[in-house]
Amino acid sequence: MSGLADLLSSGIVQTVLIGAAMLGAISGMLGAFAVLRRQSLLGDALSHAALPGVCLGFILAGTRDLGSILLGAFVTGALAALAMMLIVRRTTLKTDAALGIVLSVFFAVGVVLLSWVQGHGGAASAGLASFLFGQAAAILRSDLWIMGGIGLVALALVLALWKEFKLVSFDADFARAQGFPVTLLEVALTVMVALAIVVGLQLVGVVLMVALLIAPAAAARQWTTTLGPMVALSAAFGAASGAAGALVSATTRGLATGPVVVLIATGVVVISLFVAPQRGLLWQALAARRARARISDGRVLTTLQGLANAHRDASYPAERGMLETALGARAPSARIAALERRGLIHPVTHPPETTPHWELTTAGHAEAAALSGKPAGPKDGGAA
């Protein structure tokens, strides 16, 4: 525990933690819109397309200056989005082919530029490779201001255009019919995804950036059905994954930050997929179990009712074998026990036979009548 406290009091670790949490929050917030608009993989294409921009920014600035590198990444990311739009609108190629083309070609150009820089740039170029997988430890205190500025701009935009973004995310056609500038809003959302990617580059790198956009949003989606809480939760998941990942990679030598953050974020998704209330897989399984039990209970009750009616004896005792024949399956002993506990059926003996028999109680008759829609049988036997 004191080790952790020592760690947290170190200035470098604080910088890394603040930076990572900020980056995670920004990409979580903006990723929510991308996921809702089914444009998750656009983030993948744009983040790969940031690599040539990183190199160009480095070449133009001549040094590892974060401002120019991020600007370069933003410019090539925007170019990639434009190329995507051009290919999708002006050719018959499908969207996924366009994504693949933009992603791989921009990345290839980035690889060429990277190899050129490494051949010519000398010692200063060594840090560039860290943009492939991210290196949170390389974040400087001065970098925090740039990230914070970009984050504030993104937050202000989201708050100012909240209603518009909400409408475009859920029903773009309706928004168009209402006279909203849908194309402009979509461009704004795409530009903001590019922004999120640019800020996230230092943390997770170009290759894995897509996960930081998708994973927090996909996890948040499981917990809520309202946009506001989803965006907030997504930002929180992003921040937590970013901070935790940065902490792990800062304390363990040789672990790139990106993969650690991505695995943590994926873990959050897996947990959410299973345990999120109402929606999660465990809840689904539980609900399915309950539904099966309800149907099975109903079948036992109506079978008993049918037997009672057929024999004109409301307290007709039915044996397990009879139930099995009528249900066409093994008698569900767990269900019978449950029905007994609910006071709907009643175990009786039927001498001279020694096997257990069951008859419907009054409550059982009422329930069976409600289920089958048939009235209870004649009362000549009398209810138990």
Added chain:
Amino acid sequence: MIASFFGSIPAMILLTGILVGVSGALLGSFLVLRGNAMLTDAISHSIVFGIIVVWLLTRQVSGPVQVLGAALTGVLTVVLSELLARSRLVKMDAAIGLVFPALFAAGVLLISIYARDVHIHVETVLLGEIGFVWLNTLTLWGVPVPVAVVTLGAVLVVNLAFVLVLWKELKLTTFDPGLAAALGFLPGVLHYAVLSLTSVTAVAAFDAVGAILFIAFVIVPPSTAYLLTRRLWLMVVLAVALAVAACVVGYALAMRWNVSIAGMMASMTGVWFALALLFAPGHGLVAQAFSWRSKRLDHDCRALVAHLFTHQNTPAMAEENTLRALVDHLRWAEPRARAAILRAHDRDLIERRAGLLTLRPKGTAEAEAIFGKTARVGHKTAGTQ
């Protein structure tokens, strides 16, 4: 002769690139047409995990068992993504984007923990080391041949045989999966067969071009070919030819500028695509612009004829049937108005008489066709504005 070919470093690098390009283009044609291009992205990222796990288990990276084992991860990614999407908790695109980064991240971490500086370097994972394929050789019939060339050659043979033998089935399931299923051709099985082979090819190509540049070899040449032709066989042949050309030109440029060979080869596929996007006959952006211009000119011609016809023999004729009226009243830019007049003149629709534009008989006939003959009288009186 043979030994000197396989001993030549440039020849081996080029051959490796070409083998990757051709194998990728063969399968990529079908992936692009089926709309599965982004599954290639997912597969090629996630095999990194398979490769490192197989390496940890067997301490080998080449060999048939290793290749197949690593390729399983690629198929696993597709299966997991489809399962996740089927649970309806997330959409397909988000499902793909959740599964492959996780596997890729796990692979990269395993490499940096267990295999640092041993055989697989983290950067090699992304970029490949096509320049060093000749270092690792295998002796076949007394001739040392690079292992990558042998593996990729075998993969190419399998892919080629697959495409040739199942040509008809692939064609049918690609263009009409419903009909294929109704005829009993099992489109689902073929879907997974194509993806499995893509996975195997990705693993085989991994050493040479890395995880991401491989995507360029699979998707870009077939997409380029798709812009150039509407025939499947021609598309496949063109895709293969474009991939080979990209390797040759890319290699030459990489040598000249001293940059990444695989990166340059992949970039060249992008150059071909950009050229096709711009200049493809009929569908390229330039052809589209030309056809748009000529359509607009035709349309302007018709509008001009209709305008003149409306005002012919009316008091406003002196004002309306002039170039100035087109600019001031129809709000056409002057070059546009001049171009329309010139075109109409060339087609013998109008003539210039006493400083006014008047219709020739052919122009009158066209205007009547536009308005319908009955409308003529009414327009003459109404058209004074």
